[in-house]
Amino acid sequence: MMVDGVLEGDPDVWITHPSKIEQGEAGSICFLGNPKYEDYLYQSRASAVLVSKAFVPREKISPTLIRVEDVYLTVGKLLHLFNGQDEFTERIDPSAVIDADARIEHPVIIGPHSIVSAGCSVGKGCRIHGQVYLGPDVTIGERVILYPGVKIYHGCVIGDDCTLHSNVVIGSDGFGFSKDEKGEYQKIPQLGNVEIGNKVEIGANTTIDRGTMGSTKIGNGCKLDNLIQIAHNVTLGDNTVIAAQAGIAGSSHIGANCQIGGQVGIAGHLTVADGTRIQGQSGVASSLEAVGGKWYGSPAIEYFAFLRSFAEFKALPSLAKRLRALEDRFKN
């Protein structure tokens, strides 16, 4: 059997493809990860369902159950199997503009209308889709996937096994200006670059600015969702994940293994400890030193403290009435 789990029901069930639990049909395997979807399980026509070892069904179930340690992890492995390994055959489109001074290791795929500038280095096994731009002296590791429209400015460095989705921009100028005598803003040249580690995935239309001096750094194994802003000289520790539309201002240092929610904003020149979790839409205005701390609100405070205060916020009108009543009683 392909996955390591305990089987309940027909062991000879024939499975041809994965499905969602809401849509499972005969021949498919689905999974129950989030308890919210348990009800679907009892109507599911899927042939097999992955569930956690601990799961206790409320009702009788027709599909074969496969009990596993970690449902999501197993799903990942399964989907890879169904996904299969697509073949990799060298293919460089004639419309791509590749400078003679670029070093390309083979095999490689470079799609139509892409640009690889002088001094670039591209490792073997890279899939550079169409309409990608690599500026001068960009370094790309091995087995990197760049989807159509990715733009990487001069001098930036991407590690191995990274995936950048469409229209990601790496190495654009940091937002650095100084007000002059006349109250006009003069540009501070942005001379640094961006360095991205290994196994990093970056979502569509996310932007990462280059350092003013030195590098903006994204650690190994970081996962960034879509439409995120990472400003100049920010550093992210390894395996930190950031949800969509979050933004981190200049020169802030984020630890490893952090979980940053969607639309979170982090001000500049701050430090965020390892393992920090920040609830979506929170605004971080000062450094978060507590390792593994959890934060919520704008400005953000300790997670449960926020929940307690917000519960009272909802009750404020009645609280105000009660205070007024006491005051009236002791008017005289």
Added chain:
Amino acid sequence: MMVDGVLEGDPDVWITHPSKIEQGEAGSICFLGNPKYEDYLYQSRASAVLVSKAFVPREKISPTLIRVEDVYLTVGKLLHLFNGQDEFTERIDPSAVIDADARIEHPVIIGPHSIVSAGCSVGKGCRIHGQVYLGPDVTIGERVILYPGVKIYHGCVIGDDCTLHSNVVIGSDGFGFSKDEKGEYQKIPQLGNVEIGNKVEIGANTTIDRGTMGSTKIGNGCKLDNLIQIAHNVTLGDNTVIAAQAGIAGSSHIGANCQIGGQVGIAGHLTVADGTRIQGQSGVASSLEAVGGKWYGSPAIEYFAFLRSFAEFKALPSLAKRLRALEDRFKN
């Protein structure tokens, strides 16, 4: 007459072009939609002004008044008339890279440096501007407009009469990872696609992720503004409108005819009822079951409840002082 309305003033007024009420000059027609702009009306040099049937001017007005049922709807029709119908003549730029296995119905426009991959199907009357990417097996309906830089990943489906603005990304991978034994994130392959209905408009740089399994679905007549994030397996009911920079997390189901304000965030795995209205910057942390409900705040609560609580929030310092005063009075 081109529009259905009641005319007050010179019926023979000659109109050559539309104008804004702040800038109206002779020969132009402007409109009064938002009462905030009424003052401009009395200085306007426009030859005609569209107003609502109900409108009662405070002062004397020189331009000819045209009273209509729905000002904005009439403006739309008028502007279409001024806009005219631009001719449609087939034009496929030689620099476009079109796979031999793509099915293209004619007439069609395909601009420079665009890519149409194998297995694509493009309906008649489509205007595919330059630098557009259509991945393998993408299906585009009829009369669809794709502005420069649009990227559509493999297997996604776009209905008829849709408009996608520049640098929109459709079908990028959902943000799906599972933590392994070593605390590193392993990618969950994203095997689904995106299905977009008819008459959908999507603003510049908006991103819509493909389903992990199954489809991310955008209903007929939905209108999405710029820089919006729609995560994997989200569904939007028909005629739901979303303002700029809003984000909807994975597997949430949004009803029909909803109005979602700018920078709103909606957490994952939630249900939002038909006709729901959400105030800008609100954060939706739990399902909104009330049909036609109105919500505000982060986390969002009922709209008027939020306004009442926020009024007290502004008064909190004085409220705290008053409580302290009572306490002092009854000390010992």
Added chain:
Amino acid sequence: MMVDGVLEGDPDVWITHPSKIEQGEAGSICFLGNPKYEDYLYQSRASAVLVSKAFVPREKISPTLIRVEDVYLTVGKLLHLFNGQDEFTERIDPSAVIDADARIEHPVIIGPHSIVSAGCSVGKGCRIHGQVYLGPDVTIGERVILYPGVKIYHGCVIGDDCTLHSNVVIGSDGFGFSKDEKGEYQKIPQLGNVEIGNKVEIGANTTIDRGTMGSTKIGNGCKLDNLIQIAHNVTLGDNTVIAAQAGIAGSSHIGANCQIGGQVGIAGHLTVADGTRIQGQSGVASSLEAVGGKWYGSPAIEYFAFLRSFAEFKALPSLAKRLRALEDRFKN
């Protein structure tokens, strides 16, 4: 000496390149702008450090000190010197598609796979990188830099000395729809354009919609960060700066010299006075008339009023307990 300042220490120190104060090595010059970094100064191995005239070191310092009036301004000048002037030699890539009816002044750089449509006018000294799109009748001033992937729709106007970063979209349709009898949204044609002044910089993936009628206007010297949304018919006064991911809704008028924080949202049809400062993540729901006012919160109130109310918000649970205690004491 290249910069105007007072020198303390070895006047013959030899400087070859700039460095960050955390990383300064022999031969480099770094700067102390933000006091938070003062500690680094005392371990720095940099040969020279720029500090403000007023700076008083707590400890002994090895690098040569250069005292200047405005550290950031001086850094800007210095970096320009190190950056050097890159030569400008005409270079038009053969893969660029340039309409015969476009007016191009020379010298100019136009990169691979770019599109310059009929009726365009491009001033001398422009650097149009690869994969840029200029729609029909676009006007670009002199010495403008357009990074790869910039898309500018028909009829838009860019002033002199502007810089637009990758995947910026200028002139996409405003978000204008009117509900018809059937509850479906009909598009209001967007007939206006975008006019951008001189010395404007616009960050990666920022979007600026065209006016419905008339123009969306960005004043001279404005600086916009990444992923910002500017809606139809918005106007920005001169030298206003906006941080990343902020959004301004339709027809709002922002004054000159404003500072708008990251992720700020400003509703439509509002007026914001000159010199207004808005704290990050704030939501502006009504016009801000006070010149030089400072605002915070969602919805935004006066900056210090917000801080006072938020301090009480954090204390709400104990405040509620204290009220309950008083009530209990006076029960019956």
